[in-house]
Amino acid sequence: MGNRRPRHETASSPKGASRPTWGSAADQGVRPTTDFLTLSVNGAPVTVPAGASVSAAIALAGVTLYRRSVNGEPRAPLCGMGICFECSVTIDGRAHCRSCQVVCQPGMEVRTDA
Amino acid sequence: MATSFDVAIAGGGIVGAACAEECAASGLTVVVVEPGPIGGGATAAGMGHIVVMDDSPAQLALTNYSRTLWMERAREFPADVEYGAAGTLWVAADEREMAEVRRKLGVYASAGVRAEVLGPRELAEAEPHLRPALAGALRVPDDAVIYPPCAARYLLEHARERGAAVRLGESAASPSGQGIRLRSGEWLSAGATVNATGAWAPELTPGIAVRKRKGHLVITGRYPGWVRHQLVELGYLKSAHSSTADSVAFNVQPRRTGQLLIGSSRQYGAEHAAIDAPILTRMLLRAQEYMPGLAELSAIRSWTGFRAATADKLPLIGPCPADARLYLATGHEGLGITTSLATGKLLADQLLGRRPAIPVEPYLPARKQEEHG
Amino acid sequence: MPDRDYDVVVIGAGPAGLAAACRAAECGRRVALLDDNPHPGGQIWRNPAGKAPKQAARWLAAAKQHAVEFIPGACVFDAPEPRRIAVEMFDGECRLGYGSLILATGARERFLPFPGWTLPNVTGAGGLQALAKSGVPVAGRRVVIAGSGPLLLAVACFLRTHGADVRLVAEQASPSALLRFGMQLARHPAKLRQALEFFGTRYLTSCWPVSAQGVERVESVTLRRGARTWTEPCDYLACGFGLIPNIELAQLLGCRTAAGGVPVDEYQQTSVQGVYAAGEVTGIGGVELSTVEGEIAGYAAGGNTARATALFPARRQHRRFAAALETAFALRDELRGLPLPGTLVCRCEDVTMERVRACANWREAKLHTRCGMGPCQGRVCGGAIEFLLGWQPESVRPPVFPARIGSIAR
Numbered sequence: 001m002g003n004r005r006p007r008h009e010t011a012s013s014p015k016g017a018s019r020p021t022w023g024s025a026a027d028q029g030v031r032p033t034t035d036f037l038t039l040s041v042n043g044a045p046v047t048v049p050a051g052a053s054v055s056a057a058i059a060l061a062g063v064t065l066y067r068r069s070v071n072g073e074p075r076a077p078l079c080g081m082g083i084c085f086e087c088s089v090t091i092d093g094r095a096h097c098r099s100c101q102v103v104c105q106p107g108m109e110v111r112t113d114a
Numbered sequence: 115m116a117t118s119f120d121v122a123i124a125g126g127g128i129v130g131a132a133c134a135e136e137c138a139a140s141g142l143t144v145v146v147v148e149p150g151p152i153g154g155g156a157t158a159a160g161m162g163h164i165v166v167m168d169d170s171p172a173q174l175a176l177t178n179y180s181r182t183l184w185m186e187r188a189r190e191f192p193a194d195v196e197y198g199a200a201g202t203l204w205v206a207a208d209e210r211e212m213a214e215v216r217r218k219l220g221v222y223a224s225a226g227v228r229a230e231v232l233g234p235r236e237l238a239e240a241e242p243h244l245r246p247a248l249a250g251a252l253r254v255p256d257d258a259v260i261y262p263p264c265a266a267r268y269l270l271e272h273a274r275e276r277g278a279a280v281r282l283g284e285s286a287a288s289p290s291g292q293g294i295r296l297r298s299g300e301w302l303s304a305g306a307t308v309n310a311t312g313a314w315a316p317e318l319t320p321g322i323a324v325r326k327r328k329g330h331l332v333i334t335g336r337y338p339g340w341v342r343h344q345l346v347e348l349g350y351l352k353s354a355h356s357s358t359a360d361s362v363a364f365n366v367q368p369r370r371t372g373q374l375l376i377g378s379s380r381q382y383g384a385e386h387a388a389i390d391a392p393i394l395t396r397m398l399l400r401a402q403e404y405m406p407g408l409a410e411l412s413a414i415r416s417w418t419g420f421r422a423a424t425a426d427k428l429p430l431i432g433p434c435p436a437d438a439r440l441y442l443a444t445g446h447e448g449l450g451i452t453t454s455l456a457t458g459k460l461l462a463d464q465l466l467g468r469r470p471a472i473p474v475e476p477y478l479p480a481r482k483q484e485e486h487g
Numbered sequence: 488m489p490d491r492d493y494d495v496v497v498i499g500a501g502p503a504g505l506a507a508a509c510r511a512a513e514c515g516r517r518v519a520l521l522d523d524n525p526h527p528g529g530q531i532w533r534n535p536a537g538k539a540p541k542q543a544a545r546w547l548a549a550a551k552q553h554a555v556e557f558i559p560g561a562c563v564f565d566a567p568e569p570r571r572i573a574v575e576m577f578d579g580e581c582r583l584g585y586g587s588l589i590l591a592t593g594a595r596e597r598f599l600p601f602p603g604w605t606l607p608n609v610t611g612a613g614g615l616q617a618l619a620k621s622g623v624p625v626a627g628r629r630v631v632i633a634g635s636g637p638l639l640l641a642v643a644c645f646l647r648t649h650g651a652d653v654r655l656v657a658e659q660a661s662p663s664a665l666l667r668f669g670m671q672l673a674r675h676p677a678k679l680r681q682a683l684e685f686f687g688t689r690y691l692t693s694c695w696p697v698s699a700q701g702v703e704r705v706e707s708v709t710l711r712r713g714a715r716t717w718t719e720p721c722d723y724l725a726c727g728f729g730l731i732p733n734i735e736l737a738q739l740l741g742c743r744t745a746a747g748g749v750p751v752d753e754y755q756q757t758s759v760q761g762v763y764a765a766g767e768v769t770g771i772g773g774v775e776l777s778t779v780e781g782e783i784a785g786y787a788a789g790g791n792t793a794r795a796t797a798l799f800p801a802r803r804q805h806r807r808f809a810a811a812l813e814t815a816f817a818l819r820d821e822l823r824g825l826p827l828p829g830t831l832v833c834r835c836e837d838v839t840m841e842r843v844r845a846c847a848n849w850r851e852a853k854l855h856t857r858c859g860m861g862p863c864q865g866r867v868c869g870g871a872i873e874f875l876l877g878w879q880p881e882s883v884r885p886p887v888f889p890a891r892i893g894s895i896a897r
Contacts (some may be wrong), residue, residue, distance in 0.1 A: 005604040022869065029878065031610035041591070045131065048622060048624060051526075051622070052621060052622030053525070053617060053618075053622055053623075055574045055621060055622075055623060056568050056618070056621050056622030056623045056624075057622070059618075059623040059624060060622070060623075060624060061623065062560070064608065064703055064704045065607060065703070066607075069605070069771070069834065069837050070371070070835075070836055070837040071693060071837045073605060074606075074607055074703060075605065075607065075834070076607030076608060076610075076704070077614065077618055077623075078534035078609070078610055078611060078614055078834070078867070079595060079596060079597065079598075079610075079612065079613075079614045079617075079867070080611060080613065080615065080616070080617030080618040081530060081613070081617050082523055082524065082597050082865060083548075083561075083866045084863055084866070084867050084868070085835065085861070085863050085889075086834060088862070094410065095335070095412075096335045096336075096412050096658060096862070096889070097577075098616065100617070100621065101523060101524060101525065101562075102525070102577060103525045127847055138820075150847060150848075150851060150853075151846075151847070151848070151850050151854055153850075153854065154850060154851075154854060158549065158854050169876060192630040194855075264855060267855060282847075283847070300689070311574065332895075334892070335862055335889060376892075388884075389884055389885055391567045391885075392569070394554055394895070394896065395895070395896040395897075396896075397896075398892055398895060399896050401892075401894070402892065402896065408892045408893075409891060409893030410890075410891055410892075410893060411891065411892055412862070412889045412890070412891055412896055413886060413889060413890060413891070413892050414861070414862045414864065414886075414889040415860065415864070415884070415886075416884055417884060435543030457754035471539075
């Protein structure tokens with residue numbers, strides 16, 4: 001998985017920092033911002049405010065189906081806090097990522113079930 | 115409610131269920147006593163691998179006979195039994211193990227078991243997530259995978275349809291040749307009694323030479339197609355064969371759900387069911403040696419179970435030396451799922467004086483057990 | 488991330504965890520504060536630098552000032568050795584050693600199944616608030632909020648101020664039950680209710696959803712109130728029936744636990760020496776109680792029992808709110824009739840209500856239907872089944888959250 005970016009560092013935290021710090025967008029969530037970034041959802045580019053979750057990026061892309069259940073039913077986030085796994089999608093090739101717990105990074109590739 | 119039966123069976127795991135089904139189908143009146151849930155012991159904890167194994171001629175005969183019984187009934191099972199002929203790959207890491215693969219091929223061929231040798235490139239094509247530079251494998255295409263708790267339930271329902279009674283939620287306090295006394299005090303009298311309680315058999319019938327052999331398993335999230343066959347390292351046989359040291363061996367099973375079941379571990383003398391972190395780590399590291407990509411897969415649950423192990427690695431199927439009407443159907447170690455159907459047949463054969471399809475002597479409780487290494 | 492040792496590790500960066508971390512650090516201890524979410528604040532204080540209460544910003548500033556090390560995106564999945572936890576992040580894992588551990592793992596919503604509840608855009612009540620705070624657009628969307636608890640009103644107000652068209656709030660509790668609750672407090676939902684009515688949102692008591700309809704996503708919800716049923720069109724149905732403490736990690740650590748929360752002594756210590764618990768995980772009680780419990784745990788773990796003891800009166804006072812909460816918002820019996828036989832109760836494995844009801848107990852249901860055997864590890868279906876059938880969840884085994892095999896065995 002070659003040049004994977006560490007996800008808990010955000011755009012404004014020092015790269016290569018040896019320990020996570022407070023001084024970053026990490027503690028400020030999604031505030032009114034002029035910082036945007038672009039990632040792809042099912043191959044299409046989506047622009048989102050910095051700090052948005054991957055769940056939000058999928059919603060902003062107009063996608064309502066995050067995963068298909070065992071019997072093929074469409075599913076989307078339920079709990080919003082990382083316990084239900086209904087928001088699971090593939091991020092940069094890794095399956096079963098809880099999209100509500102992952103902050104968008106530039107160039108991320110997100111795939112939902114079809 | 116009837117309280118007198120031809121056969122009373124203590125234990126509603128897959129072995130007890132298979133015995134009940136065969137006895138009921140043969141016209142005997144049967145009662146099964148099971149505290150619940152059906153298949154809640156090693157049946158639930160194990161891997162559901164239907165496999166021919168050749169640790170000894172008697173093991174080969176029993177697993178081969180039983181696997182044939184499973185194959186003949188493959189189309190009969192409902193969907194939740196999840197019967198699938200995934201086949202087994204016995205994986206050889208080096209040339210020494212490849213020699214063992216070729217020896218096995220000969221043994222299987224002489225027993226009429228379909229098998230073929232895969233070279234390194236064929237192995238990589240068959241299972242792309244195995245690490246490079248393995249020497250090859252023996253492919254046994256008719257080995258299968260099932261979901262055991264639902265198989266046990268199916269066999270028991272089948273037994274019920276043929277008149278068997280199932281006392282679910284009841285515990286057998288003391289089975290004897292005359293019948294079973296329930297913990298509630300009720301007495302079920304029987305012409306013959308069967309102790310099919312697996313690792314708990316010695317608690318019900320003191321003196322049975324069966325020991326608990328703990329195992330660990332891990333199940334992943336869904337990754338359909340990541341593994342196609344049941345993959346077992348040749349060292350698995352050594353691990354199962356040993357009667358002393360704690361051991362792990364690479365053993366991975368694809369479930370119909372797309373989940374991977376990862377084993378295996380063996381420990382004697384561990385009485386508690388809690389996860390043993392060092393053994394679990396050893397087991398998972400061993401698995402990653404064969405399939406490095408496992409590191410990235412999500413594990414959603416781990417658990418343990420207790421196999422019923424005997425000194426000579428063969429089960430106990432037949433009457434107790436001390437009480438001719440008390441039968442044992444236990445001690446199946448890691449082959450309970452595979453050999454459950456044959457156990458039912460061999461047990462019913464002995465109860466009814468029928469000629470068994472294979473010689474029954476190697477499995478009789480009265481046999482002299484050679485302690486294997 | 489490399490393995491490290493701390494004096495105090497706090498798990499959960501909501502109000503209790505933030506307070507605990509600050510007070511422990513104030514005592515001079517080296518403190519790590521973990522949360523599996525990307526940002527601190529837990530559920531109630533999400534995005535505190537935005538529009539959250541001043542308290543939240545205050546605690547965050549104090550935490551920074553006392554050099555609390557915040558580790559976001561950190562999911563604790565095991566406690567493999569004494570005084571050691573195993574943590575997985577998006578891109579790695581580590582083992583952290585601790586002298587004292589403070590569990591501030593909070594609570595999750597209780598979901599009850601009803602026909603249509605698995606449709607996309609049927610979410611929890613707190614769930615929709617969390618999703619909206621993380622950037623899911625709600626402006627201009629029609630939202631129906633249902634279920635039970637003061638959380639519903641807080642969510643309604645939040646969504647309203649973010650431009651959602653909140654059609655109504657359906658609270659299953661009766662007006663008399665709520666009145667008893669309202670009487671007990673100085674600051675209580677009446678104010679929020681007034682704010683809602685100012686925006687034109689109906690707040691209906693003795694009201695609950697009976698089914699949701701839609702094809703690709705929810706399009707309407709049918710509600711019942713007394714003899715009347717009617718259907719409301721909606722874009723989101725945000726539905727939660729109270730809160731369940733996240734006790735799984737406490738169970739894994741061997742703490743004595745109860746369904747209502749982890750029992751603790753007066754210094755917030757659990758039955759395991761050196762393991763403390765504070766906040767909703769000890770029992771649902773609201774933000775003020777959580778905060779003071781966190782402070783007591785932090786001072787106790789930090790070695791300052793005098794300061795901890797000084798907070799006992801405040802804790803006693805806030806506990807009265809907790810008691811009132813439980814009685815006012817108890818779930819009514821009619822909700823047990825919501826799922827039809829074909830309604831899914833386990834979303835991970837698509838198991839219907841009738842298949843689960845045919846089983847005698849949890850163990851049988853797990854083995855024979857695989858209900859509760861999926862990645863949520865029974866966190867969603869467990870709360871429903873506890874209410875519907877009275878079955879208690881079984882003991883936990885590691886990993887208490889799904890974790891990569893490479894994180895478990897390294």
